[in-house]
Amino acid sequence: MGKRGRLEIIRDILAIIRDNRLIKLTPLLRKANLSSRRFKEYFGEILAKRFIIETIDGKNEKFVSLTEKGSNFLEQYRAIISFIDEFEL
């Protein structure tokens, strides 16, 4: 399998969060199959873009869940990739 591109990695992370609805950071890192440095980089990006939201429960544990914007990215992912390919960008 070839190296994943930036958009593909973001799609994978968001898909994991969507499938789990609420997920802690450690299992997310494990499932994302990235080094912790790269995970931090992508996680920071999707958080800054408000694709995900962090919540803290009563036991002071941090969870992440998908926002509407994140769901929109997943819906539009195919269109974005198809656009990039179509216009050879």
Add this chain to the structure above:
Amino acid sequence: MSLIIKGFMELGLGAEIIYSFVIIVSSLMIYFGTREIYELSSYKGIKYFRRAFLFFAIAYFFRSFIKFILLGFDSWEIYSVIPGRIFGAIAIFIFLYFSSMAIFYLLYGAMWRKWKGDKVKLVILNFLAIFIALASVLFVNRVVHLAINILLLLFVISIVYIAHKTKQDNSRHNNFYIIYLLLLIFCIFNVLDILIPRFFQGLQLFGYLVSSGIFLIILYRVIKKSGR
């Protein structure tokens, strides 16, 4: 004789308005229609692609302005219009700068991965666009205008060829490079049409139709792909 020229220009006014309208509206629709996919993806290739069409819209707006000055003063060449000389020079500078930047951004959008997003190249292309615009305003000479545009055309063809070859090697290509090439060639046609007004006499309507057709094809593909 002046009546014939006037008649021809009046006949051309309708075509000029329709042509400018089609190009400016198509370019702006491409720019705004790709906003959502760019905001979601922050993909650099889409950013340069969008900016190219924003620059096309600005360039064609000033192109129309130049054409209307010519029409207003019943002249073929902007520099023979004495009262409009300063406005003409400024409009030509802006038109050429944005036309060149549109061409360069479209090329950069296709090449940014190979160039690894090197911003220095973008700065160089920016200076090249300023140089082209300044040289065209300062040297009012058909040979200079022709030479600059032939060099620009050769530059465009070589970059499109390299971009196409690279994509072919990566087996991730389609035939859209032909549309790009035509778009860039007709952009240079429009530049020459302003700088050397009678250079394409007789071919102007054909040029307008093909240019409009290319922009509409791109707009159609953008709408189809972006779902806007």
